[in-house]
Amino acid sequence: MDGNGRWAKQRGLPRLAGHRAGTENLRRILRACVELGIKILTLYAFSTENWGRPEAEVRGLMRILEDVIDHELPELHKEGVQLRHLGDLSRISKKLQTKVLNAVEMTRNNHQLILNVAFNYGGRAEIIHAVQEIVRHGHPAEEIDEALVSKYLYTGSLPDPDLIVRTSGELRISNFLLWQAAYAEYYIAPVFWPDFDKEELCKALRLFCQRDRRFGLVK
Ligand code: IPE
Numbered sequence: 113m114d115g116n117g118r119w120a121k122q123r124g125l126p127r128l129a130g131h132r133a134g135t136e137n138l139r140r141i142l143r144a145c146v147e148l149g150i151k152i153l154t155l156y157a158f159s160t161e162n163w164g165r166p167e168a169e170v171r172g173l174m175r176i177l178e179d180v181i182d183h184e185l186p187e188l189h190k191e192g193v194q195l196r197h198l199g200d201l202s203r204i205s206k207k208l209q210t211k212v213l214n215a216v217e218m219t220r221n222n223h224q225l226i227l228n229v230a231f232n233y234g235g236r237a238e239i240i241h242a243v244q245e246i247v248r249h250g251h252p253a254e255e256i257d258e259a260l261v262s263k264y265l266y267t268g269s270l271p272d273p274d275l276i277v278r279t280s281g282e283l284r285i286s287n288f289l290l291w292q293a294a295y296a297e298y299y300i301a302p303v304f305w306p307d308f309d310k311e312e313l314c315k316a317l318r319l320f321c322q323r324d325r326r327f328g329l330v331k
């Protein structure tokens with residue numbers, strides 16, 4: 113979800129207004145995903161690198177997560193959304209940790225759509241965490257294969273993503289799902305995240321359908 117800041121700047125608004133607009137957009141995109149039958153959606157909401165932003169912006173982004181949980185959770189639950197968290201919760205406030213864990217617990221039996229929220233997430237940090245867990249569980253070297261590493265990532269038993277969409281025209285991975293993206297298709301939308309609507313999503317999906325996925329094989 114990139115481009116909130118630039119969206120705001122274009123309108124002479126503070127960056128946080130862009131993040132608010134981006135959050136508004138979330139509802140639209142979520143609804144569209146449910147309608148389109150998408151089963152798993154992962155949102156990159158806050159990266160391990162985002163801590164380096166000005167303190168007020170970091171605080172604002174924390175507040176937005178809290179507001180989304182406070183105000184949107186009943187509706188999400190009603191729509192059958194299963195919330196999951198990807199990342200390290202330990203660095204966020206105890207109060208917010210509890211809210212996230214409660215939301216995950218409350219929605220765990222929903223099956224309309226799995227919504228992974230990557231918050232304080234980094235692809236490298238995730239791999240390091242997985243290696244630490246593998247060692248902690250005493251797996252011998254011979255046992256370590258792709259399936260085992262996948263199992264210890266934050267995404268656990270979920271399949272790898274088919275399509276990764278980045279908004280705002282940037283051609284970068286920015287530490288997102290590094291392991292899981294091995295054979296994902298990429299799509300870069302030219303618009304800022306707050307302007308990424310259902311039409312833009314459908315464009316991404318149509319182009320995805322035309323991709324010739326070979327997974328390193330020959331046809
Ligand atoms: C939102 O867009 C992504 C978050 C980290 C919440 P940005 O904040 O990266 O917006 P730009 O890239 O400065 O426009």
Ligand code: MG
Pocket residue numbers: 114115116
């Ligand atoms: Mg950005």
